[in-house]
Amino acid sequence: MKKRVSIKDVALHVGVSTALVSYVLNNKKEGRISKEAAAKIRQAAIDLNYVPNQIARSLKSQKTNTIGLIVADIANPFSSQIARIIEDEAQKNGYSVIFGSSDESADKTQNLIFLLLNRQVDGFIVALPENAEKQLNYLAGIDIPFVLFDRYYPEVETNFVAIDNYKAASQAVQHLMANGRKQIGIVTYQTGLHHLSERKRGATDLIQNTSLEVNVRIDHLKEDVDAGIDRLLKLDTPVDALFFTTNLLAISGLKYLNELGVKVPEQIAVVGFDETDAFDLFYSPVTYVKQPMEQLASQSLRLLLDAIDNPGAKQGVVIDTELVVRKSSVS
Amino acid sequence: MKKRVSIKDVALHVGVSTALVSYVLNNKKEGRISKEAAAKIRQAAIDLNYVPNQIARSLKSQKTNTIGLIVADIANPFSSQIARIIEDEAQKNGYSVIFGSSDESADKTQNLIFLLLNRQVDGFIVALPENAEKQLNYLAGIDIPFVLFDRYYPEVETNFVAIDNYKAASQAVQHLMANGRKQIGIVTYQTGLHHLSERKRGATDLIQNTSLEVNVRIDHLKEDVDAGIDRLLKLDTPVDALFFTTNLLAISGLKYLNELGVKVPEQIAVVGFDETDAFDLFYSPVTYVKQPMEQLASQSLRLLLDAIDNPGAKQGVVIDTELVVRKSSVS
DNA sequence: CTGAAAGCGCTTACAG
DNA sequence: CTGAAAGCGCTTACAG
Numbered sequence: 001m002k003k004r005v006s007i008k009d010v011a012l013h014v015g016v017s018t019a020l021v022s023y024v025l026n027n028k029k030e031g032r033i034s035k036e037a038a039a040k041i042r043q044a045a046i047d048l049n050y051v052p053n054q055i056a057r058s059l060k061s062q063k064t065n066t067i068g069l070i071v072a073d074i075a076n077p078f079s080s081q082i083a084r085i086i087e088d089e090a091q092k093n094g095y096s097v098i099f100g101s102s103d104e105s106a107d108k109t110q111n112l113i114f115l116l117l118n119r120q121v122d123g124f125i126v127a128l129p130e131n132a133e134k135q136l137n138y139l140a141g142i143d144i145p146f147v148l149f150d151r152y153y154p155e156v157e158t159n160f161v162a163i164d165n166y167k168a169a170s171q172a173v174q175h176l177m178a179n180g181r182k183q184i185g186i187v188t189y190q191t192g193l194h195h196l197s198e199r200k201r202g203a204t205d206l207i208q209n210t211s212l213e214v215n216v217r218i219d220h221l222k223e224d225v226d227a228g229i230d231r232l233l234k235l236d237t238p239v240d241a242l243f244f245t246t247n248l249l250a251i252s253g254l255k256y257l258n259e260l261g262v263k264v265p266e267q268i269a270v271v272g273f274d275e276t277d278a279f280d281l282f283y284s285p286v287t288y289v290k291q292p293m294e295q296l297a298s299q300s301l302r303l304l305l306d307a308i309d310n311p312g313a314k315q316g317v318v319i320d321t322e323l324v325v326r327k328s329s330v331s
Numbered sequence: 332m333k334k335r336v337s338i339k340d341v342a343l344h345v346g347v348s349t350a351l352v353s354y355v356l357n358n359k360k361e362g363r364i365s366k367e368a369a370a371k372i373r374q375a376a377i378d379l380n381y382v383p384n385q386i387a388r389s390l391k392s393q394k395t396n397t398i399g400l401i402v403a404d405i406a407n408p409f410s411s412q413i414a415r416i417i418e419d420e421a422q423k424n425g426y427s428v429i430f431g432s433s434d435e436s437a438d439k440t441q442n443l444i445f446l447l448l449n450r451q452v453d454g455f456i457v458a459l460p461e462n463a464e465k466q467l468n469y470l471a472g473i474d475i476p477f478v479l480f481d482r483y484y485p486e487v488e489t490n491f492v493a494i495d496n497y498k499a500a501s502q503a504v505q506h507l508m509a510n511g512r513k514q515i516g517i518v519t520y521q522t523g524l525h526h527l528s529e530r531k532r533g534a535t536d537l538i539q540n541t542s543l544e545v546n547v548r549i550d551h552l553k554e555d556v557d558a559g560i561d562r563l564l565k566l567d568t569p570v571d572a573l574f575f576t577t578n579l580l581a582i583s584g585l586k587y588l589n590e591l592g593v594k595v596p597e598q599i600a601v602v603g604f605d606e607t608d609a610f611d612l613f614y615s616p617v618t619y620v621k622q623p624m625e626q627l628a629s630q631s632l633r634l635l636l637d638a639i640d641n642p643g644a645k646q647g648v649v650i651d652t653e654l655v656v657r658k659s660s661v662s
Numbered sequence: 663c664t665g666a667a668a669g670c671g672c673t674t675a676c677a678g
Numbered sequence: 679c680t681g682a683a684a685g686c687g688c689t690t691a692c693a694g
Contacts, residue, residue, distance in 0.1 A: 004473075051445065051448045051449060053390075053449070053451060054449040054450045054451065055386055055389050055390050055395060055450070055451045058386050059384075059386050059387055059390050064386060066450075073415065074405075074411050074414050074418065075411050075412045075414070075415035076411075077406075077408060077411070079411075080405050080406050080408070080411035080414075083406070083411075084404065084405045084406035084432060087405065087430070087431065087432060088432075091431075091446075096429055096446065096450060097430070098397075098427055098428070098429055099418070099428070099430065100418065100422075101415060101418060101419075114382065115422075115427065117382045118382060118383060118384070118385040119385045119397075120335075120384060120386045142380070251608050251611075251612065254612055255611055255612065258612070258614075276608065276609070277582050277608070277609040278607070278608040278609040278611070278612045280582075280586060280609070281585055281589070281609045281613045282613075283589075283614045
């Protein structure tokens with residue numbers, strides 16, 4: 001690779017000091033620099049194809065204008081949609097994004113934190129997995145700006161952005177009840193993740209019947225979803241509705257209902273969580289809880305930039321969801 | 332934010348030079364450093380919570396161990412799946428990834444290139460949009476390692492990784508023909524993008540009837556897909572099959588076929604491109620051309636790392652696809 | 663076995 | 679209006 005041209009090359013080319021080049025290119029000391037010198041420097045920068053070295057600038061300024069984004073899995077549409085919005089907003093504010101996927105593992109999260117700290121990110125936006133108190137405390141301990149997003153730990157005071165999961169689930173179940181469903185099954189993950197517990201609680205507070213719960217192990221997704229649905233269908237009073245607390249669970253469940261030949265919504269009404277094309281193409285378009293992605297992402301970034309500019313103050317933002325009602329849940 | 336601890340702090344704490352700390356922590360000059368000094372330094376690094384500053388190291392070494400990934404849109408499942416695989420492979424090789432979305436715009440691509448060059452990425456993996464010859468030449472001109480991925484410009488000698496688009500489309504159409512379909516419509520984008528032209532050519536070389544082509548404007552997706560399907564259904568001999576050259580086109584088209592109440596595959600057989608959950612949940616699971624994501628991504632990274640280590644030599648990799656046959660195309 | 667020193671490419675307080 | 683110089687946190691050739 002060719003040697004990249006530095007500020008020194010530009011200075012040499014024009015016959016001025018590097019300081020002057022820096023001032024001109026950064027529009028510092030406006031008006032206190034001769035027009036001619038400024039013009040010559042700008043021209044030389046173009047002629048020589050000068051690209052400022054952000055690495056050197058970062059070392060000096062102690063600021064990289066980079067943020068670290070830790071998601072569960074960038075290949076998951078929820079994460080990648082969020083990433084896209086954060087990317088755009090960050091760019092507008094002069095920031096770049098380095099991302100990493102934790103696979104819901106606290107250890108991988110810790111590794112990513114180290115890796116991103118190495119790279120001197122100015123702050124983090126992170127969706128924390130289960131049992132990550134240690135990582136949370138680490139971040140708080142080194143006193144770096146960060147905001148918890150999607151999931152948060154209510155015991156610890158942090159910046160966070162989340163939806164009202166309890167209310168979202170509650171609305172979904174109320175909707176099913178209002179449409180005459182009596183036996184509503186809930187399919188969720190077996191997990192201590194606060195946001196998922198809240199979704200579960202929002203549903204079960206209304207349902208009050210633990211035999212209608214299916215708790216899926218994340219690493220046995222298909223197996224447990226299928227077995228759970230089998231069980232719910234064979235109850236003395238079989239379920240007439242299913243509420244899935246995530247889109248992966250819903251997709252897996254809908255595939256299985258298809259295999260079984262169960263008709264939606266005639267036999268079973270269905271409500272899912274999150275948007276996906278798959279819900280549109282199902283023969284009865286699927287009712288779902290819509291998360292306001294735009295707000296989730298842009299608020300996360302806003303809180304982080306606030307925290308970078310003004311460490312100390314902690315903000316929490318809770319956003320409402322919307323229930324998009326379609327054919328899968330009304331008969 | 333607290334001041335981060337530097338190599339100098341560690342040196343001071345132990346009472347040695349920064350040089351020695353650097354040697355120990357980087358396992359340089361093994362065996363030529365006293366066990367005691369080494370042990371004390373390592374312990375101090377842990378006690379003080381030392382995290383090496385990759386920025387400083389990069390400035391010195393002229394290498395950031397960062398790669399720039401430019402995709403069309405990270406929110407698109409194709410891009411995000413690729414990103415995930417590249418992330419994992421990169422991490423294994425000590426690299427981080429900074430990504431950017433071009434939205435199929437040559438100008439945005441150029442901005443991203445500048446932005447990533449600012450950040451001194453060691454190389455690029457880029458899915459180039461249409462009319463980006465200028466950007467391609469720019470990359471080649473500054474002599475930075477890069478590999479074109481998904482799309483390439485056959486006129487220019489570069490590193491590239493792509494699937495055999497012609498063959499993939501050809502197989503799809505042959506499959507429809509083998510299943511007795513006589514009037515096969517092809518829905519594709521109106522574009523000069525090489526990979527899409529190849530898909531189109533692979534289909535039309537077999538079909539030889541331009542009235543069966545629908546050329547969708549990317550910024551009028553739904554409108555043009557719907558109108559195109561309308562037209563194909565009203566031909567004197569209406570189509571009995573549709574081949575969609577991308578997953579977005581297929582999803583849009585399937586939604587419209589649903590609206591019209593057209594039965595798949597009874598009235599119209601369908602083949603799509605790329606994997607998506609939506610294809611699984613369609614009442615007749617959709618036959619599709621499966622791209623080998625794993626290979627595409629990991630080969631791209633491999634070629635880039637090769638190019639970084641050994642500039643000059645150019646490699647091209649073409650990978651075969653697989654047609655996954657399901658109910659939507661067989662009657 | 664260890665350290666002083668230069669240098670990566672910038673920025674900026676200071677001096678003139 | 680402009681420049682010499684220090685310093686950000688590392689690495690490494692050189693000297694001892």
